[in-house]
Amino acid sequence: DFEPVDLKTVSITRPTAAVSEEQVETALKELAQAHRGFEDKDGAAAEGDEITLDFVGKLDGEAFDGGSAEGARLVIGSKQFIPGFEEQLVGAKAGDTPVLNVNFPDDYPAANLKGKAATFETKVSLVRQPKQGAPDDAWASELGFDSLPALKDALKQRIEGEHSAQSRAKAKRSLFDAFDAAHDFDLPPRMVEAEFAQIWRQVEQDRTAGRADPSDDGKSEDDLKAEYRDIAERRVRLGLLLAEIGRRHDIKVSDEEVGRAISA
16 A cells, blocks of 8 residues: 655656757768769779679589579668678679689678588679769659758658657656655555566576666676666655555556557
């Protein structure tokens, strides 16, 4: 049994941030970099250029399964292929037939290719370079927008959405901190133990997978368990509090709201 704090006494600050023109321009540049497009190039291929080529991979002079392709498109420097493949195509021109000598990494997924030396006989059919110039209406049209200003408006709305999500998250954390500080009541031990067991199980899984929280480094297991038990108690306390507030104010969650949350 506990008495929830009077909600009228709880005050939090929700931060806001307007979207600057600089943010929109930065997002536009990043988008242009990712969807820059290419145009034909007469000269030799350089870093960042896209080439179209056919290739046949061989081990000890014999072609191996999965090592051949026709009309493959590759951006030099994108690291799509194994180390050494793309680098040897720098300087190639349309019509060239360079033979590439590479070594498959020791951790390559295909067991029959791990650590093996291989050659790739290639034929370059086309070299294209990134389109020059600033983004314009034509480029925006290729991305499905009526004009460049329309694209900028869409980017601004996206950034506003990101700001809103961050603002809501900060406000929610502030509210929960205020609730936690305002309540100190006995918690059901079994609920705390169940919550802690779930948290600790996830911690151990993250450790095994190499995803341990860096802030846990150097701490003893006893210290970690004490910290995570505090988190478990906070979660149980807030869960009981929110449930009681919802009950007292007759707050209902509709099936539609649940569906939206699942789809989000």
